[in-house]
Amino acid sequence: MTAVLESRTVAGLVDALEGPERGILDEGSKREIRRASLTAVCVPGYQVPFGSREMPVARGWGSGGLQVTLGLLGDEDVVKVIDQGDDDGVNATNLRRLIVESERCEETQDTRECSVVQSRHRIPEQPLREGQTLVLQVPVAEPLRGVEKSVSECARMHAEADYSMMWVSLYEDLVRNGVITKTTGYPVLVDDRYVMVTTPIPRWDVPRLNDSPHLTLFGAGREKRIFAVPPYTDVEPLTFDDVRYEVEGSEQQRCVRCGSSDTFLVESTGGEFACSDIEWCTRVRDEDVDARLHTDNAPLRFLPDPSARVRGGVFTGARREPEVRPVPQTADGWTLAARGVGKVHGPGGAEAVPGTGPDAGTAISPLTGAVVAAWDVDFDVALGEALGVIGESGSGKSTVLRCLVGDERATAGSMYLAGVDGGTRNIFEFDDAERRALRIDTLGLVHQNPVDGLTMTVSAGGNIAERLTAAGWRNYHEIRDRAAWLLEQVEVPLDRMDDPVQTFSGGMRQRVQIAKALATDPGVLLLDEPTTGLDASVAAGVLDLLRTLLAERDTAAVVVSHDFSVIEALTDRTIVMNVGRVVEAGLTDQLFQDPHHPYTQRLVAAARR
Numbered sequence: 315m316t317a318v319l320e321s322r323t324v325a326g327l328v329d330a331l332e333g334p335e336r337g338i339l340d341e342g343s344k345r346e347i348r349r350a351s352l353t354a355v356c357v358p359g360y361q362v363p364f365g366s367r368e369m370p371v372a373r374g375w376g377s378g379g380l381q382v383t384l385g386l387l388g389d390e391d392v393v394k395v396i397d398q399g400d401d402d403g404v405n406a407t408n409l410r411r412l413i414v415e416s417e418r419c420e421e422t423q424d425t426r427e428c429s430v431v432q433s434r435h436r437i438p439e440q441p442l443r444e445g446q447t448l449v450l451q452v453p454v455a456e457p458l459r460g461v462e463k464s465v466s467e468c469a470r471m472h473a474e475a476d477y478s479m480m481w482v483s484l485y486e487d488l489v490r491n492g493v494i495t496k497t498t499g500y501p502v503l504v505d506d507r508y509v510m511v512t513t514p515i516p517r518w519d520v521p522r523l524n525d526s527p528h529l530t531l532f533g534a535g536r537e538k539r540i541f542a543v544p545p546y547t548d549v550e551p552l553t554f555d556d557v558r559y560e561v562e563g564s565e566q567q568r569c570v571r572c573g574s575s576d577t578f579l580v581e582s583t584g585g586e587f588a589c590s591d592i593e594w595c596t597r598v599r600d601e602d603v604d605a606r607l608h609t610d611n612a613p614l615r616f617l618p619d620p621s622a623r624v625r626g627g628v629f630t631g632a633r634r635e636p637e638v639r640p641v642p643q644t645a646d647g648w649t650l651a652a653r654g655v656g657k658v659h660g661p662g663g664a665e666a667v668p669g670t671g672p673d674a675g676t677a678i679s680p681l682t683g684a685v686v687a688a689w690d691v692d693f694d695v696a697l698g699e700a701l702g703v704i705g706e707s708g709s710g711k712s713t714v715l716r717c718l719v720g721d722e723r724a725t726a727g728s729m730y731l732a733g734v735d736g737g738t739r740n741i742f743e744f745d746d747a748e749r750r751a752l753r754i755d756t757l758g759l760v761h762q763n764p765v766d767g768l769t770m771t772v773s774a775g776g777n778i779a780e781r782l783t784a785a786g787w788r789n790y791h792e793i794r795d796r797a798a799w800l801l802e803q804v805e806v807p808l809d810r811m812d813d814p815v816q817t818f819s820g821g822m823r824q825r826v827q828i829a830k831a832l833a834t835d836p837g838v839l840l841l842d843e844p845t846t847g848l849d850a851s852v853a854a855g856v857l858d859l860l861r862t863l864l865a866e867r868d869t870a871a872v873v874v875s876h877d878f879s880v881i882e883a884l885t886d887r888t889i890v891m892n893v894g895r896v897v898e899a900g901l902t903d904q905l906f907q908d909p910h911h912p913y914t915q916r917l918v919a920a921a922r923r
């Protein structure tokens with residue numbers, strides 16, 4: 315940070331806040347851009363919104379980069395503009411003329427002499443130094459756009475550093491192609507915090523952003539975002555620990571014009587290669603370069619090594635059995651405890667409760683009109699125990715489960731997990747981010763409908779990878795080995811491991827969902843109608859599987875179902891819910907043999923039919 319504050323460029327930005335008015339951007343807009351740029355410098359990689367202006371340039375000319383450059387330039391600045399590595403192309407010439415005429419600043423084509431470089435496709439081959447600023451024009455600023463369409467969900471993912479879907483897209487790419495095929499806009503992790511996109515620069519240039527002495531500012535005109543890599547900041551291309559980052563090129567290629575083998579080369583129509591940076595190429599021929607400095611900065615150690623690549627195709631590796639984590643339990647003998655859980659939909663909260671419940675025969679409050687979906691629900695579940703929650707449709711059982719999972723905020727009551735601060739903290743008081751973290755590490759959830767628990771366009775292995783990468787796994791082969799082991803456990807053939815789950819049958823999808831829920835070996839498993847909607851024979855198979863898995867583990871499980879045969883097959887104890895209340899509780903086999911409450915008797919009779 316000290317280096318950032320000492321950088322002349324950043325100091326220049328601060329001074330420029332007070333600069334005189336001139337040019338095609340009004341002073342208000344310039345101030346806006348300078349403020350956004352300074353914020354971006356303070357939070358590396360974070361996309362700072364700014365009030366973008368219409369620019370007198372055609373679409374695709376990079377109005378975002380242009381605005382940043384115009385907002386940045388002061389009296390002393392010397393600007394260089396490159397497009398496709400060329401200072402003399404039509405775009406570069408016109409943009410430079412626009413900038414110079416607007417800001418009345420000096421221009422140059424020599425990277426060594428400029429203070430600001432505006433560029434679109436390249437970082438100059440001439441290593442940039444302290445005090446220089448590189449402005450990159452950005453077509454699409456949001457790195458998560460390819461994996462998540464919702465803008466608010468992207469914002470949440472950045473806020474919580476939840477980049478598992480990005481990792482899944484890299485995983486799927488490797489499975490399909492054996493390499494990460496992303497060429498331009500490669501995602502990087504900035505300052506160990508935000509994932510950022512790197513604009514249309516080639517992968518060759520990405521390592522140049524890491525720990526660089528210059529400031530890089532990225533301007534996205536359409537999305538109205540500015541983000542920054544301040545001097546001496548860590549910029550790490552995303553890749554798995556056991557998968558090398560690769561740049562384009564090969565050790566054999568040389569520039570046909572200047573002979574360089576340590577520059578980014580593009581292929582000409584004749585099949586020959588030439589430097590894409592015309593300035594550098596010309597200076598090499600004129601012997602006007604510091605060749606040693608350039609070679610030291612060139613990303614040669616990232617050149618492809620086919621022998622070090624991962625293997626694509628059908629899985630042939632090992633099955634990685636998880637290290638079984640002991641399931642925590644309190645001295646009172648529970649792993650999960652729910653105390654007085656209540657949920658009221660509508661006005662009144664607890665005041666809506668009188669006049670509702672089984673005796674009143676309604677969940678609708680006569681006082682406020684609210685729906686009392688569940689009230690005063692109490693239970694605990696021990697290590698290795700499975701608790702059943704049974705009731706007809708509308709009895710409130712799913713509501714209780716949704717409150718435990720965090721999909722709904724409970725109106726009343728509390729929830730405790732032995733594995734979280736020894737069971738002393740009320741989980742209902744956790745914020746959304748903390749609750750989501752629990753769902754990765756501590757709670758495994760199986761929805762009635764696999765569509766709710768799986769990403770249907772992603773492979774079976776990729777769905778498991780999503781949970782594992784969310785839990786911090788970063789080794790491609792370990793993820794694959796673990797996914798293979800889990801899929802074998804749930805009897806999904808490994809030759810289907812890399813197929814999208816949308817091509818699977820209902821029973822297979824449910825098995826993948828179970829494997830995904832078990833991926834991080836959670837201490838608590840929550841199952842919501844796990845066999846409803848499946849054909850009888852398929853449901854029997856899934857039930858058998860769940861029975862075996864629960865018997866093998868110390869997991870504490872809650873199984874919600876309207877079907878006594880499911881509850882009987884899977885659980886040790888059961889609570890019976892009717893109109894939002896628990897009407898009976900006991901050992902499952904005793905309840906089944908000798909139900910006391912008339913409502914339970916009806917449920918048992920239905921199961922025996």
Ligand SMILES: Nc1ncnc2c1ncn2[C@@H]1O[C@H](COP(=O)(O)OP(=O)(O)OP(=O)(O)O)[C@@H](O)[C@H]1O
Pocket residue numbers: 659677685686687688705706707708709710711712713714876
């Ligand atoms: N968002 C909501 N707004 C109003 N009422 C709701 C809402 N969600 C659930 N309810 C009501 O709460 C009661 C309990 O619903 P819940 O889904 O928990 O029942 P259930 O026993 O799980 O039934 P099912 O098996 O059909 O899902 C029902 O009367 C339901 O209509």
